[in-house]
Each structure stands twice: as structure tokens, then as C-alpha cells.
Amino acid sequence: MTIRFVKHNPAFLDSEQLLENFVARRLDLEAVTKIISENLTDSNQHLLVTGARGSGKTVLVRRLAIEIEHREELRNRFYPLIFSEESYQVSSAAEFWLEALFHLGKQTGVEQWKRLYLEFSTELDDQLLSERALRHLLDFSDLEGKKILLIVENLNMLFGALASEEEGSAIRHVLKNEPRLQLLATANNLYEGIDHPSPGMFEMFRVYELNPLDDDECNAVWGLIAGEKLSAEQIKPAKILTNGNPRMLSILAGCSAKRPFRQLFDSLVEAVDDQTDYFKSYLDEMAPIERKVYLAMAELWNISSAREIARAARLDVNKTSAYLNRLINRGVIGIEKQAKRNKLYGVTEGLYNIYYLMRRHGSQADRVKAMVRFMVSFYDPLFSTSLPSDQSRDCFTAFEAAVMSVPDRKLFQQCRDHFASAEEVVKCIPDHTLSETILRDQESVAFGHEAAREDDVQGKVLEESSRHAFKLLDEGNYSEACNVFGAIIMVHKNRPEDAVAVKVADAMLGKGIALGGLKRMEEAIKIFDDLIAVFKGRFDARFVQPVVMAMCCKAGMFGELNSRNESIRLYEELIAMYKERPEVEIAEQVAKSMLIKGVTLGNMNRREEEIHTYDDLVAAYKGRYEVQIMEYVVSALFNKGLVLGSLNRDEEAILAYEKLIVAYKDRPEEQIAVKVANAMFNKGVLYGKRDRYQEAEGAFMQAMELSPQGSRAQLVLLKLLMKMQERQLEALELAAKYAGNAALVANTIEGAIAQFVELAALGYAGESLRLLVDSPAEQHLEPLVAALRLVNGEEVKSAMDILEVAKDVVKRIEERQSTMN
Numbered sequence: 075m076t077i078r079f080v081k082h083n084p085a086f087l088d089s090e091q092l093l094e095n096f097v098a099r100r101l102d103l104e105a106v107t108k109i110i111s112e113n114l115t116d117s118n119q120h121l122l123v124t125g126a127r128g129s130g131k132t133v134l135v136r137r138l139a140i141e142i143e144h145r146e147e148l149r150n151r152f153y154p155l156i157f158s159e160e161s162y163q164v165s166s167a168a169e170f171w172l173e174a175l176f177h178l179g180k181q182t183g184v185e186q187w188k189r190l191y192l193e194f195s196t197e198l199d200d201q202l203l204s205e206r207a208l209r210h211l212l213d214f215s216d217l218e219g220k221k222i223l224l225i226v227e228n229l230n231m232l233f234g235a236l237a238s239e240e241e242g243s244a245i246r247h248v249l250k251n252e253p254r255l256q257l258l259a260t261a262n263n264l265y266e267g268i269d270h271p272s273p274g275m276f277e278m279f280r281v282y283e284l285n286p287l288d289d290d291e292c293n294a295v296w297g298l299i300a301g302e303k304l305s306a307e308q309i310k311p312a313k314i315l316t317n318g319n320p321r322m323l324s325i326l327a328g329c330s331a332k333r334p335f336r337q338l339f340d341s342l343v344e345a346v347d348d349q350t351d352y353f354k355s356y357l358d359e360m361a362p363i364e365r366k367v368y369l370a371m372a373e374l375w376n377i378s379s380a381r382e383i384a385r386a387a388r389l390d391v392n393k394t395s396a397y398l399n400r401l402i403n404r405g406v407i408g409i410e411k412q413a414k415r416n417k418l419y420g421v422t423e424g425l426y427n428i429y430y431l432m433r434r435h436g437s438q439a440d441r442v443k444a445m446v447r448f449m450v451s452f453y454d455p456l457f458s459t460s461l462p463s464d465q466s467r468d469c470f471t472a473f474e475a476a477v478m479s480v481p482d483r484k485l486f487q488q489c490r491d492h493f494a495s496a497e498e499v500v501k502c503i504p505d506h507t508l509s510e511t512i513l514r515d516q517e518s519v520a521f522g523h524e525a526a527r528e529d530d531v532q533g534k535v536l537e538e539s540s541r542h543a544f545k546l547l548d549e550g551n552y553s554e555a556c557n558v559f560g561a562i563i564m565v566h567k568n569r570p571e572d573a574v575a576v577k578v579a580d581a582m583l584g585k586g587i588a589l590g591g592l593k594r595m596e597e598a599i600k601i602f603d604d605l606i607a608v609f610k611g612r613f614d615a616r617f618v619q620p621v622v623m624a625m626c627c628k629a630g631m632f633g634e635l636n637s638r639n640e641s642i643r644l645y646e647e648l649i650a651m652y653k654e655r656p657e658v659e660i661a662e663q664v665a666k667s668m669l670i671k672g673v674t675l676g677n678m679n680r681r682e683e684e685i686h687t688y689d690d691l692v693a694a695y696k697g698r699y700e701v702q703i704m705e706y707v708v709s710a711l712f713n714k715g716l717v718l719g720s721l722n723r724d725e726e727a728i729l730a731y732e733k734l735i736v737a738y739k740d741r742p743e744e745q746i747a748v749k750v751a752n753a754m755f756n757k758g759v760l761y762g763k764r765d766r767y768q769e770a771e772g773a774f775m776q777a778m779e780l781s782p783q784g785s786r787a788q789l790v791l792l793k794l795l796m797k798m799q800e801r802q803l804e805a806l807e808l809a810a811k812y813a814g815n816a817a818l819v820a821n822t823i824e825g826a827i828a829q830f831v832e833l834a835a836l837g838y839a840g841e842s843l844r845l846l847v848d849s850p851a852e853q854h855l856e857p858l859v860a861a862l863r864l865v866n867g868e869e870v871k872s873a874m875d876i877l878e879v880a881k882d883v884v885k886r887i888e889e890r891q892s893t894m895n
Contacts, residue, residue, distance in 0.1 A: 083159070084132045085132070085136070085158065085159055089143075092133065092137060093137075093140065095133065096137045097294040097297070097298050098130070098287050098291035098292075098294050098320060099137075099284070099287070099291065102134055102282075103134060103137055103138065106121065106123065106135075106258075107138060107141055109121055109280060110142075110148075110152070110223070110256075110258065111147070111151075118250070118253060118256050118257075119278075119279075119280050120249060120257040120259070120278055120279050120280070122229065122259050122260070122261060122279035122280070122281050123259070123260045123261075123283075124260070124261050124262065124283050124284065125260075125262070125283060125284030125285075125405065126262065126317075126405035126406060126423065127262055127321070127356065128319050128321025128322055129286075129319055129320065129321075129405075130284060130320045131284060132159060132227055132260065133320075135225050135227070135260060138225075138258070139154035139223075142154050142223070150219075151221060152220055152222075152223045153214075153215070153221070153222050153223065154225055155174060155177055155222050155224050156177060156181065157173065157224070157225060158177075160227070160228055160231065161173055161226070161232050164232055164235065165241075166237055166241045167200070167236075167242075167244035167245045167248075168200040168201070168203040168204035168207065169200075170232075171203075171207035171208045172195065172203060172207045174207070174224060175190060175191045175194065175207050175210060175211060178191075178211065190207075190210055194206060194207055212252070215255070216254070221256055222254060222256070223256050224256065224258065225259075226259045226260075227260045228261065228262075229259035246278065249278065250278055285318075286319065287319075287320060287323070289313060292312060292313045292318055292323055293306075295323050295324060296312060296330075298327075299323075299324045299327035299331065300328070301331055301332075305454065307453045307454060308335050308454050310449075310882065311449035311450070311453050311879075312327070312330075314449070314875050314879060315342065315425060315428070315875060316423070317424060319423060322423060322425045325345050325348070325349050326345050326425070329341040329342075329345040335450065335454050336454070338450055339446040339447065339450075342425075345425065346428060346432055346433075350429070350433075353425070353426060353429040353430075357426075357430075364397050364400060367397040367401065368401060369387075370383050371383055371386075372421055372426070372431065373386060373430075373431075373434070374386055375421075376420070376871045377410045377418040377419060377420035377870075377871055377872065377873070377874060377877065378419060378420070379418055380394055380395045380398060383419060398419055406421065406422060407419050407420060407421055407422055408874060410877065418871065420873065420877075421874060422874055424874070424875040428442050441853070444854050444856065445857065445873070445875065445876055447823060447854070448823055448827075448858070448879065449857075449879060451823035451824040452823075452827055452857070452879065452882070452883065536562065536574065536577055537577075539558060539561070540562060540577050540580060540581065543558035543584055544580075544584060547587060552589075552591035552592045553592065555584065555585075559584045559585035560585060562577065562578065563585065572616070575609075575617070576620075579605060579608075579616075579617055579620040579621075582601055582602075582604060582608075582624070583605060583620045585601055586598045586599075586601040587627060589601065595634070595635060598627070598631060599628055602624040602625070602627055603628070605624045606621055606625060609621050615660060618657075618660055619657075619659055619660060619663070622648060622660055622663045623663065625647070626648065626666070626667055628644055629642075629644035632644065633670075633674060638674055638678055641674060642671055642675065645668070645671040645674075648663075648667050649664055649667060649668055649671070652664050653694060658700050658702070661698065661703055662700070662702045662706075665694070665695050665706035668688075668690060668694070668706070669706050669709055669713075672684045672688050673713070676717060681717055681721060684713075684717055685714055685717055685718070688710040688711070688713055688714040688717075689710075689714070691706060691707065691710040692707055692711060695707050701743050701745075701746075704738070704741070704743075704746060705743075705746060708749045708750075709749065711733055711734040711737075711753075712730075712731075712734060712749050712752065714730045715728075715731045715734070715753065715756060718730060719756070719760060724763065724764060727760055728757055728761075731753040731754070731757040731760075732757070734749065734750065735753055738750050747780065751780040754774075754777040754787075755774065755787050755790070758772075758773030758774040758777060758787065758790065758791075761773055767794060770794055771791060771795075774791035774794065775787075775791065778791070791808065792809060792829055792833070796832070796833075806838065806845070809833060809842065812826070812829065812851070813845050813846055813849040813850070814849060814850055814851070815851075816851060816854065819850070819855065823855070826851065826855055827858060827883070830858055830862070831890055832890065834861075834862060834865055835891045839862050839865040839887070840862075840866055843859065843862040843863060843866060846858070846859050847859065856876055857876050857879035857880045858880075858883055860872045860876055860877060860879075860880035861879075861880040861883035861887065865884060865887060
């Protein structure tokens with residue numbers, strides 16, 4: 075069943091859909107159910123559920139109504155009578171009871187109550203109307219033998235719209251004295267305004283306040299809307315930005331569906347744009363002076379004193395303080411108490427503040443973007459934009475045992491699956507386009523122009539069919555692609571012309587890939603076997619390439635099926651047959667097969683054989699200068715270094731890295747340059763592991779020069795210098811130089827966090843703060859700067875969102891200190 079979710083109108087959901095949507099506030103449900111069920115006396119204790127707009131009040135009380143229906147002991151005592159979210163028709167006590175009668179008729183479906191409602195609707199005497207409508211409601215209560223639980227939403231709006239205070243008192247009198255009626259109401263706050271009549275109505279209520287959702291509840295809502303939960307760390311930015319408000323969270327999650335977490339800022343921009351009318355209405359509903367105070371706070375964004383807010387709003391401090399209290403009661407601003415001031419105020423619902431800032435001016439929008447990028451880097455470093463490529467996701471720390479288990483190696487471990495993936499394989503298949511010359515032998519020409527034209531048409535049909543089939547394959551439409559490839563094979567498999575036979579070989583390869591995509595592995599392997607058997611003896615490169623690809627695919631599928639020995643056997647056969655072929659496309663596939671064979675052997679803990687395979691690859695192709703082949707040679711040398719390091723054969727590992735560096739350090743290609751920088755980095759790690767600090771320092775310095783984003787090397791070098799008491803000032807100088815390069819910091823946020831957390835944990839929080847304040851890096855690291863201020867015991871005046879992140883940074887510093895101790 076498809077889950078239906080609504081952000082603004084829970085009343086649109088039926089009971090089953092509401093149950094499916096109720097994934098948070100389970101403890102709140104238990105609490106309000108307990109309060110209602112424990113009301114056993116004739117003197118009613120009514121319940122008022124309060125919370126900010128979008129906090130889930132409607133869903134909670136409607137879920138309670140379902141709970142009453144499902145639990146016999148409650149069903150026997152209560153009849154939930156649910157009002158609409160807004161009761162605009164109510165302006166008097168009489169109309170309140172008439173509205174209750176309307177919902178009774180609608181809810182029960184009984185004609186008697188519907189007729190009574192229509193009859194009473196024409197009554198102009200409010201006193202008579204009130205008595206008659208109330209009497210029939212109580213008759214229903216007696217008939218059912220149950221207390222009527224009036225579920226009334228937005229009670230503050232309802233009573234604010236009454237014609238006079240006396241009308242409210244009349245309703246209050248009945249509710250206070252009539253044991254057959256109990257009220258479960260919701261409101262944004264206890265009373266709406268400074269200039270509104272006295273809130274005496276609320277004295278008879280027990281108030282239950284809805285707090286922001288916790289991390290687990292936020293993730294449950296996120297999973298419902300986006301279709302997939304985030305990690306425990308990733309959900310924290312979403313909670314901070316929305317203040318755990320279910321509606322705000324659902325808006326952000328809806329814009330984040332099918333987007334990677336690293337694109338959180340894009341989701342935020344879409345949410346602001348998509349919900350502009352909603353955000354605007356939020357501000358429009360405020361009274362003019364209240365809105366002026368709120369927008370002054372939004373403009374400041376930083377938590378501020380009442381005096382600072384009054385100055386920004388151009389209002390008297392006392393009047394500003396009164397409106398601040400009103401906004402606090404509504405839950406839209408919060409108080410942050412710090413050592414040097416009694417109270418600092420800030421906007422709690424970040425999305426409203428961000429909406430205002432992004433709509434108003436771009437500079438603050440840049441500040442928002444920097445904050446979100448910091449969040450992504452801090453809460454999900456794996457996907458941090460500071461990492462230039464997958465190869466760089468190997469954030470080492472010096473002198474740690476895990477240093478040799480580089481995730482870069484995992485990238486190559488995944489290669490065993492590479493040829494089982496249709497999307498990847500299809501990119502390697504040659505594109506035989508319509509511009510290819512269609513071969514015609516002299517015999518066909520002898521039959522004249524008509525025959526030639528017929529051949530020409532057939533050739534173009536075959537060409538177009540092949541193109542269409544591979545397009546389907548590329549789009550992931552495996553079933554249809556399989557059918558088209560099958561048709562090509564069936565029609566043309568006995569044609570003798572080379573140009574046609576090449577298309578048949580490609581079609582057999584494509585069909586095998588499509589079958590693999592459909593997880594029909596045995597059929598896929600069978601067609602690869604057929605392709606190899608038919609074309610294995612053809613030495614034309616056009617036939618060799620699909621044969622090589624078929625062998626690679628087959629080996630990859632055996633690897634996927636955990637038949638690793640068979641996979642290795644196939645790679646060895648392929649290598650032996652085609653190792654001497656000079657064509658670039660074929661040599662590339664052989665080199666790739668050798669690399670995958672090595673990684674597969676490593677996965678089987680056959681390390682010596684793995685090393686020998688890498689040596690064979692290097693020996694066979696070190697003289698080739700085609701970039702696609704050089705990449706495999708570089709990877710083989712790099713992986714050899716990793717394997718030797720993991721075996722504690724450090725000197726041999728260093729030699730492997732040096733060979734890579736010497737041979738390829740001047741290559742301009744990014745993929746190779748990253749490997750060279752990583753090899754230099756790993757070399758430094760190995761030196762550090764053996765306490766050869768000067769050599770380690772030199773290697774790290776070179777790694778920083780080689781890599782356009784050398785934050786990893788910088789971090790480890792910084793740790794290395796801090797390890798040597800006499801070099802610690804140099805570490806701070808290194809950090810200062812780094813902080814002076816705004817472009818580098820912007821591209822290496824994760825590295826910046828790691829460096830300054832390390833310095834702070836080592837007792838250099840004050841020095842780190844002085845390095846960052848007013849530096850080019852500060853604009854990118856505001857939560858980190860706030861955290862360092864907190865560690866130093868200073869007052870922090872930043873946005874509430876930023877302050878929440880800063881507190882988590884402080885926790886990380888403390889955790890690092892604990893690890894050191």
C-alpha cells in the first residue's frame with residue numbers, strides 16, 4: 075500500500091492512513107491517553123495540548139480518538155467528537171454547541187442528528203439555541219452511556235473570535251459543571267496576545283506541552299517522507315534546521331527525497347522556494363509590532379539581548395521585552411542563558427529564519443550556505459565536499475593501527491563486481507555508429523543497384539536496432555534490451571559478413587549484460603559462453619574486444635556468486651590469451667582484469683599472490699603511456715604498497731610508493747595526481763609509524779604540495795609536530811597558514827574541523843580561536859569558532875542553529891581529549 079502523507083491537513087487522512095503516518099510522538103500519545111483515562115471524577119479536568127504551529131497537535135489528538143476506539147476500556151467510557159481544525163462558524167456559545175451537533179450528525183451518520191442541526195440552524199434566539207443544542211448533545215451522552223470527549227483544535231483562535239468575553243464564560247460554565255462533557259483542545263499557546271481579553275478560560279485546563287521531536291522521532295518522520303532514514307549523525311542537521319518540528323521536517327525531507335545528504339543545501343533552497351506562501355503566511359499572521367520584533371531577530375540571526383533587538387526594531391526596550399515574552403509563549407523564539415548575560419534571545423525555527431534571510435539579501439544567504447556545508451562535513455564526513463574524490467575517503471590519522479586499511483583499497487575491492495554491473499560495462503562497449511561504412515562485397519554489387527539498396531537498408535536497420543538496444547541497456551531497461559538483442563542475434567547470427575558478425579557479437583555481449591541486470595546469472599553466463607565459443611578464434615580486434623568483455627563479465631559474475639576460484643581462473647585465461655595484444659582497448663581490459671584478479675586474491679587472504687599479480691601488471695604495462703592503462707599500473711603500485719604495509723613490511727611498502735611517485739609525479743591527469751599524493755601521504759604515515767619524524771614531515775609537506783586539497787596531509791603533519799614538544803609552535807604556524815587560505819578551507823571543511831578539534835583537545839583552544847577570528851577561514855567555520863569560544867568560557871553570540879552545532883563540536887573535542895587521556 076502506498077503511504078499517503080499530508081503536511082498541512084491531517085483531517086484529509088482516514089483512520090488507516092493516519093495510523094501509518096503516526097511514526098513519532100508515541101510517548102506523547104501514551105501520556106495524553108493516561109491523562110484522559112485517569113479523569114474519573116465528576117469534576118472535569120480538561121486537557122489542553124499546546125505546541126508551536128506544525129508541532130503535530132492535530133495528528134496527536136486525532137490519533138488519540140483512534141486509540142479510544144481501539145481500546146475497549148476507553149471505548150466504553152468516551153465518545154470522541156472531533157471538530158474541524160478551524161471553527162470559523164463559531165462566534166457565540168450557542169454556535170459552539172450547534173457546531174458540536176453538526177459534527178455529531180456527520181460522525182454518526184444518523185439522520186436524527188442531521189435533521190436537528192438543520193432545524194436549529196434557523197434559530198435566531200441564541201439562548202434558546204444554546205439550551206436546545208446542548209440538551210440534545212447530553213441526550214446522546216445518556217443514550218450511549220458515555221462521556222462526550224469534545225476534540226476542539228485551535229482553541230485560542232476559537233475563543234479569540236467570540237463576540238464577547240461573556241460568550242467564553244458561558245462555554246466555560248458548562249464545561250466546568252457538566253460531567254458528561256470533557257474537552258480535549260489544542261492551542262499554539264496559553265493566550266494569543268497582550269491586548270486580548272483575560273485568559274481565565276484556560277484556568278480549568280491541565281496543559282500538556284509538545285516539545286520538539288528527538289533524533290529518533292525526527293528520523294522516523296524523515297524515513298516516512300523521504301522513503302529512507304538517515305544515519306544517526308545525519309539526522310542532526312535536519313533536526314537543528316527545523317527545531318524538531320514535524321511539519322518543517324516533512325517539508326525538508328520531501329525536498330530531500332532521492333537526493334544524497336551532501337546536497338542538503340539544495341534541498342533547503344527548494345524547501346524555501348516551494349513553501350514560500352506557507353512561510354509568508356506565518357509572518358502575515360503576526361500582529362504588526364510582534365512581526366517587527368520577530369523580523370529584527372531574524373535579521374540579526376545571532377542570539378541577542380532584549381536591548382539589541384529593541385535597537386534593531388527601533389522600539390522601546392520594555393515594549394520589546396513584552397513582545398519577546400509573547401513570542402516565547404508561542405514557542406517561536408528561545409532563550410539561551412550564558413555566563414555574562416541573563417538572557418539572550420534567538421529564533422528557534424531555523425527554516426523561518428533562513429526563509430527570511432535568503433529572501434532578503436544574499437550575504438546572509440552565503441552565511442546560511444556556509445553553515446549547511448559545515449553541517450554536512452561535520453555530521454557526515456564520508457560524503458563531505460571536502461573530499462575531492464572517492465579515492466580521498468581514506469582519512470588517516472598518524473600512528474594509528476588502522477592506518478593501512480585505506481578505504482581507497484575498498485574502491486578496488488568493488489572492482490570484482492564491476493563487470494556484473496550493466497551500467498558500468500555498457501560504458502566500455504565500443505559505439506558502432508551509423509557513420510560506419512557498410513561493407514559490400516563484389517558479389518552483392520553484381521546484382522545491381524536494387525540489391526545494393528536492399529543491403530544498405532538492412533545494414534541501417536541493423537545499425538539502428540543495435541543503437542536502440544544499447545540505449546535501453548544504458549537506461550536500465552534490461553528486459554526490453556534483452557528482447558531487442560535477442561532479435562538481432564536470431565535474425566543475423568548466420569550472416570557471414572564481418573560487419574554483421576561484429577554486431578551479432580556485440581548483441582550477444584549486450585544480452586548477457588541485460589540478463590545479469592535481471593539477475594538471471596545462469597542464462598547470462600550461458601550466452602557469454604556461446605559468444606566466446608563462436609568468436610574466440612577470430613583475431614580481428616573488433617571480435618577480440620567483445621570476447622574479452624564477455625570473459626570479464628563472466629568472471630565478475632562468478633565473483634558475485636562467491637565462486638572466487640572460478641573467477642580467478644577466468645581472469646588468468648583471459649590474461650594468458652590477450653596479454654600480448656597491443657590494441658589500447660584490449661590492453662586496457664587485460665590490465666583491468668589483472669588488477670581485479672589481484673584484489674580478489676587479497677580478499678581471499680592470498681596476499682603473496684596478490685603482490686605477484688600487481689608486479690606482473692606493472693611489468694607488462696609500465697611502458698604504456700595511454701592514460702587509461704597508466705591508471706591501472708598506478709593502482710597496482712599503490713595497492714602493492716597498501717598490502718605490504720598491512721603485512722608490516724614497511725620498507726618494501728615505502729619502496730613501492732617511491733616507484734609510483736618517481737614514475738608518475740609529473741603526470742597532469744587528476745586521477746593519477748591524486749594517487750601520487752596519496753602514495754606520498756601513505757609514505758609519510760609509514761615513516762611516522764617507525765618514529766622517523768623528519769622523513770615523515772618531508773613526505774607530508776610534499777603530499778600537501780602535490781595535492782590541490784592537502785588537508786589530510788596537513789592534519790597528520792600537524793599531529794606529528796604536536797607530538798614533538800619543541801615543534802608545537804610550528805604546528806600553530808602551520809594552522810595559521812592554513813586558516814589564511816580561504817579557498818583551501820572552503821574545499822576542505824572536514825580537514826579544518828579535524829585539525830582544530832585536535833589542537834583544542836591538546837589544550838590549544840585559545841590559540842586556535844585567535845588564529846581563526848577575523849581570518850579568511852572564519853566565514854566557512856562559524857560553528858567551529860563558536861565551539862572554541864564555548865571551550866574558552868566566552869560568550870557566544872551566534873545563530874541558534876549554529877550554536878547547536880557548536881555544542882556538538884565541543885562534545886567531539888571532549889571525546890578526543892578522553893581518547894588522548
